[in-house]
Amino acid sequence: MKRKFLEDLGLEKEQIDKILDEASADLGRVKGELEKARDDLKVANKTIDDIKAKTTDNDKLQAELEDYKAKYEASEAERVKQAKNHAVMDALKDAKAKDLDYMAYKLGEVEMDENGQIKDLENRIKDLTEAYPSHFEVNEPAGEPSGGQQQGSNGYKTLDTDLPKGDPSGTQSLEAQINAALGI
Structure with missing residues (x-):
């Protein structure tokens, strides 16, 4: 709106100044909203571009997802x-x-x-x-184990070899054992 237009309508200078001040304030507010809308549009366009860039690799992402699923x-x-x-x-x-x-x-x-x-x-x-x-191991009944075996205290079964019993105390020296074996 121009000042000349308002003067031609026959408005006084004070009225014209008030109208122009109000129009200027409205115009400033609209310009601010327009700038905000432009900024929001830029952000939205950037987001769309990012999504487009990510979805172009959608086949790659799907393949990766299938690979992880298979694993x-x-x-x-x-x-x-x-x-x-x-x-x-x-x-x-x-x-x-x-x-x-x-x-x-x-x-x-x-x-x-x-x-x-x-x-x-x-x-x-x-x-x-x-x-x-x-x-499978079979639990034997209590008493004498079968086959001439004797149950040891450690759980192992010893076989009876029918060999003559030696000196269990181990007091006979090695030399005496050799002499006895040689008949000396």
């Missing part, structure tokens, strides 16, 4: 396999299997239930002990 699934499958293996080996140890690996092989593939336990493991191991009794 996770493989490690989860390995964890389940190890959990099965440990549970089977522990159960075979408890059943006193002599060759854990062979008995695990004979047990075959096992399945886990929803609680993370192996399905029907006790019955399957019982079947193994019946099918392969020589592969």
Whole structure:
């Protein structure tokens, strides 16, 4: 709005000054809002450009995501396999299997239930002990062990060799033992 336009309308100088001051204030506020809108537009355009740049590699990101997903699934499958293996080996140890690996092989593939336990493991191991009794240690009844064996205090069984008993005290010297052996 121009001053001449207002003068031609017949307004006095004071009125024209007030109108122009008010219009100037409004114009300043509108210019500020316009600058803010321009700044916001710049930020929005930059954000759009950044998103466009990131989404151009979307195939690469998707491939990377699939790779991580495959690695996770493989490690989860390995964890389940190890959990099965440990549970089977522990159960075979408890059943006193002599060759854990062979008995695990004979047990075959096992399945886990929803609680993370192996399905029907006790019955399957019982079947193994019946099918392969020589592969499991058997608890002998109390009394004399079979086959001329004697149970030692350390849990080992010693065989009776039927050899003559020597001097258990170890008091006979080596020289005396050699002389006795040579008949001197």
